[in-house]
Amino acid sequence: MQQFTDLFRQIDSTTSTNAKVAALATFFGTASDEDKLWCIALFSGRRPKRAVTSARLREWAAEAAGVPLWLLEEAYPVVGDLSETIALILPPSDRQDAQPLSAWMTFVLMLADMPEEERKAQILSAWGDLDDTQRFVFNKLLTGGFRVGVSQRLMTRALAQATDLDEAGIAHRLMGKWTPQTTSFNNLILAPSIQDDLSRPYPFQLAHGIEGDVADIGPPTDWSAEWKWDGIRGQMILRGGEMHIWSRGEELMTDRFPELRKALDFLPQGIVMDGEILAYKDGTPLPFNDLQKRIGRKTVPSSLLKSAPVVMQAYDLLEYDGQDIRERPFAARRALLDRMIQDLPPDAPVILSPQVTFSDWAELAALRETSRDRMAEGLMLKRKDGPYLAGRKRGEWWKWKIDPLTIDAVMIYAQSGHGRRANLFTDFTFAVWNGNELVPFTKAYSGLTDAEFNKITRWVRANTQERFGPVRRVTPELVFEIAFEGIAESKRHKSGVALRFPRMLRWRHDKPAQEANTLTDLKALMG
């Protein structure tokens, strides 16, 4: 635990990317193979199943600290992180543990199968053996939320440095379905082959947003355009007679979308397609809300299969005939994909994402204005001669989104943030007028600068009318312009609407609360 805690401490006490990579590379150069593998697993989001609920942890920690549970609950929002709250509230300890990370992970895995009383005893005794930073790390391992400012990409870079292997190659090896129990450091990193895992996806290519003039990216003839869909980005993999669907978040989603399995009847083996999974009916995409109903469920009731069927809208081909073709130019990959899909019958669950033809940027800009009517979020621009690259590479793929919808709303509740923003009020509930009444319609917590959050925090403290735990009702006085990507009817919300990606665009210092928008204004945006 000490070596891994030291690694955590080094990463956590610096803001420099280079220093983080160097600390990780040192760890990869010195730790045992088992510990390296666990470190890779944790930093790529492969966490063991939660061994204990957070409610139990809170109770046990309060008991061990000799304080009532309510006092721990009061301290939690101030600290902003439950693992840290527990680590700090337990009686101070000067013990340190020297066992390796892998031993602790084995311990965490064992806890899941124990009777509750024994689990409690084991956790209490573990807390007693650790100093406070070790406790924090241990609690993070227990609760399965290991996010410490290191992206998978940084970890991959460090691993490349430590092993002298190519970064893109490692990124590919880390994809897919593996756990430290099913592989070894050697099989995963040093000596893998594509046959190891038929379900392994490729690292996704990502796009930058266009900020200035679109013409700055070059002549229109270099670029291919298609609609940017509001679905779930995924890769469909057909290998060895099987089909797998991976999300961009590296989640295996095959079972959530049983209707896509039919692709096996229509498409050849040895292919990998990149595309968007959309709820889709009668030739048009359905609102994201319908897809949302599908995401949370592992098994899908047949009523939902009927009301919100999905398709894979494909826009790129990464593997063909068992060959990795990512090095070929986009135009060539896309031509191959077109040929493969265009003649499929209408009941095939894979369709082509249509390309948008245009001769100059002005024409494309006019087409972009029609995005919302087509249920698209804007356009994607891909360089015709570009290979398929891992991650976000400047100048290759651009997203050119339409301007968001906006509404001026009054802040009515405030709640403090978490982690870096504990002690600041950053989560707000907004309302619009319905007659003389303010109707809450959305929450938003991003879009402002730290300086603005500081200012609002002081204002909230001075204008609190009522407290409900961490939430404060404030004087309805401040007006913010709220931006969002879409709006749909919703029976679950008091306002009758649900927003997509709401955020604060700016603080309208110039507007009194009386001049904020009304519920009628808001509903009019549904078109």
Next chain:
Amino acid sequence: MSRSSVLTFTNKGIYCPAGDFYLDPWRPVDRAVISHAHSDHARFGHRHYLATPQSAPVMRHRLGDIALDTLPYGETCQIGYAKVSLHPAGHVPGSAQIRVEVDGEVWVFSGDYKPEPDGFCEAFEPQRCHAFISECTFGLPVFNWQPQQMVMDEINSWWAANRDEGRFSLLAAYSFGKAQRLLAQVDPSIGPILTHGAVEATNAALRQIGYHLPNTVQVTADLDPNAYKGALVIAPPSAIGAAWAKRFKPAQTAMASGWMRLRGIRRRRSMDRGFALSDHADWQGLNDSIRATGAERIFVTHGYTEVFSRWLTEQGYDASIVATEYSDDSLEQAEVAE
């Protein structure tokens, strides 16, 4: 005089009717007894001040030519019908708890306090009393300080590592109190120590009355930083991150404050490091100190008052909240946006 009102709480500050004086008032008054020289406790505009002799030079430096009488620790003076004495609070040099006795009823106002001796300022001495007015800046059970030596070891090794890499170590600390505590405890054999003018002015005031501090060099416009490579630079948080600090390159920055115990706050500041070193009582310290007074009535102020008074009530005390206008200087410092 009713036994329950040795001190009352007014909109100008804590007031003693029997002696017609105020304790750390925030509005101008005729007669003020001052717990310590921090600016939220020792304010401008009173006609007459009373404080410890150790507080006097810093108060004069900050408030100018004031009418100030001093009362040594442990000695009693009579003001009207009240007996007043000052007792070490362990917060900063010269800091005192103010003990007021009227007709045998004893009330103590803690000011800001820290029970852990820091080897520099006068160590906290608990006072038996009937009612105790306690700060609770860190009145949550997640605030438990590590021993001072442990934090100082971290600071020393951070400084030494920076020196080895040819970097300056810029350490942000409140210019009165925290800065001198650090100066007194760091290992001066690691390298030279430079100070900001605000810190050095306080150093001079304290050295003059016998506090021992290591040698320091004040940063002035004509100082050549390159002659002090690897130095430790102690300055107020506002100077670090401002143009003033730009002359020290390359450098690592750090902040020493009790709030640095929290990872969220540590990371929100754009400092490279945060050292959890506080001049206030931690959770254990608050509870132990309150118990040591033997008081049944506890008034809490300055911090997590709602939570802390509820906790004390559950522990069997007659606890209530007092609203004061002492700005939580340490919190403000942690929250200021860079």
